Amino acid sequence: MTAYQTEKSRISDTQAADQLVIRQPDDWHVHLRDDDMLKAVVNYTARQFARAIVMPNLAPPVTTVAAADAYRKRILAATDPDLNFTPLMTCYLTDDIAPDEVELGFKEDVFTACKLYPANATTNSSHGVTDIRNIYSVLDAMQRIGMPLLIHGEVTDSDIDIFDREAVFIDRILKQVVADFPDLKVVFEHITTADAVAFVEEGGSNIAATVTPHHLEFNRNAMFEGGMRPHYYCLPVAKREQHRLALRRAATSGSAKFFLGTDSAPHTIGAKESACGCAGIFNAPFALESYAKTFEEEGALDKLEAFASEHGPRFYGLPLNEGKVVLTRRETRVPPTLEAAGTHVAPYHAGDTLAWTFSSLKMD
DSSP, X not given: OOHHHHHHHTOOHHHHTTEEEEEOOOEEEEOOOSHHHHHHHHHHHHTTOSEEEEOOOOXXXXXXXXXXXXXXXXXXXXXXXXXXXXXXXXXXOOTTOOHHHHHHHHHTTSEEEEEEOBTTSSTTOTTSBSSGGGGHHHHHHHHHHTOOEEEOOOXXXXXXXXXXXXXXXXXXXXXXXXXXXXXXXXXXXXXXXXXXXXXXXXXXXXXXEEEOHHHHHOOGGGGTTTSOOGGGOOSSOOOOHHHHHHHHHHHTSOOTTEEEOOOBOXXXXXXXXXXXXXXXXXXXXXXXXXXXXXXXXXXXXXXXXXXXXXXXXXXXXXXXXXOEEEEESOOEEOOSOEEETTEEEOBTTXXXXXXXXXXXXXXX
């Protein structure tokens, strides 16, 4: 009998309600940064997740096979080897990127996917795509080889209200891309609206979405309660309550179209609380605990494993992880700050108490 089987067999029926043993999950959208910040944050992701799709919006961005391979090596060098973590690299799409470079990276198992940032949509996106038709030759190659396109789905026009930019992106751009490339695998990342939920649900099996823990938990009011609350500022911004409820329904529905993607994005406290605060929420340290909170509130703990550990790899065509993780119903006090790169960052849920604790990793 394996250690995991022994552990599981000794849990009584009453105890089982206070402990969740699930297949080890993956994070299908994370920002690990670089240099000292990379070293400070990567193990928070690696301790909970077996694999992670790593965003390429560094400065300069990751646009070549060589740059992605070098970044992957830096990530692995910064990761505790006992955690057995696999970073999955992405290619940052630009107006002039060559289809051959994208295809080479995919065939050599360096690029897992390509990331579309509309120019100036979010952090380090100034090199992003200015017109979707500029990359149609790349999208054609990606469709042919089965390479997923990961989309930050917002328009950036200054005359479009920031709370409407995801819905406008769907109507202006995404619907046309899907029509022009019907077999392209598309992940609509960190969705924030009922519009996005409906678009994904109505699409084919090649259309999916990631959902963050924070967009499941708060609406746009959180940024303004009692004054400006910069630690609730992220991009895409949180929307109205009706959209948050739509996200919760989708994530906990059991639909294979929706899966875990934290969009964990660390910034120093100074950068968050400055006159022009940075967008991003650092949720990696207590990511699974946050998701468990939402799924329990929705009466859907039995669907957490599929959302966190099964839907993503099946969409990407990757094997399910063999290891197991354990969540125990035990209060976890989230510290107000964490040290990182010679300064401090504020984790998501800073100062709060969560009902679940990521307690251990069990390997078969």
